[in-house]
Amino acid sequence: MKRIVLTGGGTAGHVMPNLALLPKLRQRGWEVLYIGSYDGMERALIEERQIPYYPVATGKFRRYLSAQNLTDPFRVIKGVFQSYRLLKELRPQVVFSKGGFVAVPVTIGAWLNGIPVVLHESDLTPGLANRLALPFATAVCATFPETMKYLPENKGVLTGNPIRPELLNGSKEEGLKICGFTPDKPVLLVMGGSLGSVTINKLIRAILPDLLLQFQVAHICGQGNVDPNLDRYKGYKQFSFVGPELPHILAAADICVSRAGANFLFELLALKKPHLLIPLPKGASRGDQILNAQSFKGQNFSMVLYEEEINETLLKKQIALLYQNREDYIKAMRESNLADAASEVIRVIEETARARSVRARKK
Ligand SMILES: CC(=O)N[C@H]1[C@@H](OP(=O)(O)OP(=O)(O)OC[C@H]2O[C@@H](n3ccc(=O)[nH]c3=O)[C@H](O)[C@@H]2O)O[C@H](CO)[C@@H](O)[C@@H]1O
Known part of the structure; x- marks a missing residue:
């Protein structure tokens, strides 16, 4: 039996591409195991899919002062x-790492055992965890063509970002039902990243009565951010995190307002959902979402608003404009040629595993 260990975690962005690979890996005869952290988001997401899960200790590489x-x-x-x-x-014959803090000890542990590691970078610039893991990896898969210049020539492979196949099979009718919405008013989906965004939540809630005149609003606001006082608004549905219902809610959405995390960006592109991006600013991050958003804007896929320029009036105007021009964005996204990233990543994984077994036989 071919055996692969997947790793990656912290936020859902460092887990979802692993889930996207699962059906194809299994089809091709791989036994899949997972190493993650004790308390990251990955644990529940993996264990609920009955994948053997092995937790290890890890540390967070913070940008701010903390006793930890x-x-x-x-x-x-x-x-x-x-x-x-x-x-x-x-x-395992090979380890595949989607990045995030837990990926660093796992990559080094694999290297010490002589097990090859394939990394995947979703964002336009490599994250700190992937930069630390890079010397111990055999290959690095990149999502954006622009990322290749940040990777060593002999390790970088452009594959794209694997997307969970179930996301493409949502039902609009089911999505409207889940939200309690009607078919006669457009749906705006607001998604502040897998952890939610307090800034976006505040802004959207400040203009909610105005938005509800034109739209029904489905709002993924992050764990602990649902405000029960707002349930009184008809046409407003809050979620802390959406599991298996996400494909349906996406199918029901006419337009989206979102952070610019790489995974969700490529999901929006695959689904051709017109969107307005509010990237996580520099300071709160290394600025990777700003670059992701600029790359998408440059290809006419996205509208972008930066946190420093944003105010309630501008946000309202831009959302109305997005809805008005939605067909232009859909057209641009239709013309993009999206690779079958899951197959590409699996090709790199299998080539890496094969090269290692050839080397082992020669010894
Ligand atoms: C704060 C932070 O560190 N953000 C980073 C994190 O974002 P984050 O974890 O938010 O990642 P993304 O936006 O890239 O992806 C979120 C993933 O979670 C899924 N999802 C989200 C909400 C929900 O309710 N249900 C659900 O299934 C989305 O469909 C998507 O697959 O990783 C991204 C990819 O490296 C980076 O670009 C972001 O900068």
């Missing part, structure tokens, strides 16, 4: 030992 910055390096070292021991026992 002193203890986290020790957690990463502990995670390296745990991963080393686990992978020695599990003996």
